[in-house]
Amino acid sequence: METLENFGISQKLFEEWREPREGTDNPTKANNPVWNWLVQTKLSAWAANKASEHDYYADGPTWCFDRYGQSTNQLPDGRKIYIGGEHEDHYDPDFCIYNDVVVEHIDGSLDIYIYPQSVFPATDFHSATLVNDEIFIIGRLGYHDQRHIKQTPVFILNINNFSIRKQETTGSNPGWIFGHNATLLEDGKSLLISQGEIYSGPETPVTENINEWCLDLSSGSWKLSKENNWPRWQYIRADKKCNLLWELRQLLWHQEMNWKSEYDRDLVKLIDQLGHHPDLPTLKSLYQPPLKFEPLPEREGDGEYNQQRILVEDVVVRYKEEHWEVQVTVEGYLPPDIIALLKQDLYSKLSNLVKTQWKVSDI
Structure with missing residues (x-):
């Protein structure tokens, strides 16, 4: 593992600029060698700490440029403007949502601006036009208490x-x-x-x-x-617990890949969580209603890793799985009896998979 010295950064300088910070002016220029290094290398906060002598789990998050939910704009003069974004999820020691602006000039030099939260709050998954x-x-996800x-x-x-x-x-x-x-x-x-x-x-x-x-x-x-005005509804466990569909799909994946040790390990966990043996055949048919339909391929580039689509009477029916809910969207008109069948079919299958009460509600 390379050390700070390999990058020409001293431990003292790293400690001075390690933490994210709030600006005092609108804007506050915050150019410094540590952040420049992290922008150029896009090292994660974990990797930056490993290169230093700093305790990864101490003193809050470390500033880094390894982010998602960040926007990028290229200006007519060639400069690139990067806005905000977040690093890791809420449970990670280095979780942070940023409210900064990074300007990359055509010669590779950087300007970094930070702002008071009252001027520009922590912003991620926004649009920038x-x-x-x-x-x-426009828009953002942001911290829970700022929504x-x-x-x-x-x-x-x-x-x-x-x-x-x-x-x-x-x-x-x-x-x-x-x-x-x-x-x-x-x-x-x-x-x-x-x-x-x-x-x-x-x-x-x-x-x-x-x-x-x-x-x-x-x-x-x-x-x-x-x-x-598309019909939409969702399924949530009445006890508001995780629906375990992701865990069930992992088990199915291990079975299909013939990864016996992983399958056996996860099977024991799921039996304990479910209170019964997992019904993998029902999981496979979860979004196969008892009517004529055509399965549709996943749309590339749309982030649909957790979605499945079918075509019913030339109307797309889309199922979206989350950890806590399953949402169904019908992208057009279907007769009421077909809507009722779709609702009941999925309700029955979810009840067989996770033997608990489910709440079905329109969105």
């Missing part, structure tokens, strides 16, 4: 001086949306927001955004531009 000399930063349901955060980054201001908005907005797409319309005056997911509170599962929304950039006015 260049409009003239501004970048419109505000039925609001859509909008911030504007000035690419000349890198100050950020909040855009106050009016009208019917998407809500606390993240992971969405933003498209500048041909008139250059409005942004179209589509896809993504919407957070509606700690007791409510995150739901997919199936509508489209327009933001007027000059007035800050939102409007609903396309509404899809």
Whole structure:
């Protein structure tokens, strides 16, 4: 394992700049050799600590540029603008959601800007759209205690001086949306927001955004531009425990790969969790209703690793598995009797898989 000295970084300098920090001005330039090194190498916080003498589990997260949910914009002059993003999940010692802006110049040099949280909060899974000399930063996931349901955060980054201001908005907005797409319309005056997911509170599962929304950039006015009244419903265990579908699929995967030791290990765990032997044949047929349907392939690049789609009477029916819920979306009209059959079929199979009460509710 390489040490800090291999990168020309002293332990003292690393300790000085190891932690994420909040800016005092709008913006605060925070150029330093440690962060520059971490941007250029994209080392994880864990790897950076291993290269130093710092205790990985002490003193909070270590700043790093190994992130997801970060946006990238390339300017006409060749500069690249990186905004926010997060590192690891909430249970990790280095979990952090960032509120910084990193500018990569065409010669490879960097400028790093940080901000007071009151000016620009921790932001991830947002959209960032260049409009003239501004970048419109819309939506985010953010920390739990900073989410505000039925609001859509909008911030504007000035690419000349890198100050950020909040855009106050009016009208019917998407809500606390993240992971969405933003498209500048041909008139250059409005942004179209589509896809993504919407957070509606700690007791409510995150739901997919199936509508489209327009933001007027000059007035800050939102409007609903396309509404899809698709049937949607979800299944949640009545005891609000994890549904164990991911664990069951891991067991099935080990069986299909003939990985006996892994299968035996996970089988013991699942029998203990379920209270009975796992029903893998039912798991295989979970999204195969007793009617004529056509299985559809996974759409590449859409992050659908946890989704399965079938075609019923030329209408796409989409099943989305999460750890706590299963959501079903019917992308069009199907007769009520078919909807009822789809609901009951999946309810019965889930009840056979995990022998407990399930709650079915429309979304």
